Amino acid sequence: MKYAAEVIGLLAEFPGREFRIIQIVRHVLGGHPRTPYQWERVRKGVRRVLSTLEDSGQIQKITAAGNGSHAAYCWKPGHLVVENRDRNRDNKGSTVAS
Numbered sequence: 400m401k402y403a404a405e406v407i408g409l410l411a412e413f414p415g416r417e418f419r420i421i422q423i424v425r426h427v428l429g430g431h432p433r434t435p436y437q438w439e440r441v442r443k444g445v446r447r448v449l450s451t452l453e454d455s456g457q458i459q460k461i462t463a464a465g466n467g468s469h470a471a472y473c474w475k476p477g478h479l480v481v482e483n484r485d486r487n488r489d490n491k492g493s494t495v496a497s
Contacts, residue, residue: 402427402441406448410458410474417461417471420445 405427410418424441425431432438449472452458461471 400444400448400451402444403448403451406445407452407457410452410472414474414476417473419469419471420449421469423449423472 406423409423409426420442423445424438427441427445428437432441449458449460453460453472457475458472459475461473463470
């Protein structure tokens with residue numbers, strides 16, 4: 400993934416801190432996007448990275464509270480990641496398939 404290193408670097412540096420998508424995109428770009436096309440391209444790439452990290456249990460998505468508010472993402476502390484990894488490791492494919 401194209402922006403994985405930048406997103407992981409930002410979120411992992413501040414575990415537990417919530418970041419909005421615009422803050423992550425600005426970090427990846429090094430400032431404000433120059434064109435709407437550039438904004439959309441980077442935003443979609445960052446969303447793919449965040450989705451993958453959320454599926455793997457590395458980050459947590461805090462959903463929007465209501466209209467006008469934004470979702471936020473934060474890096475899970477290390478002990479939660481280890482718990483998820485151990486739980487997933489014990490899940491056997493043969494028990495799911497039967």
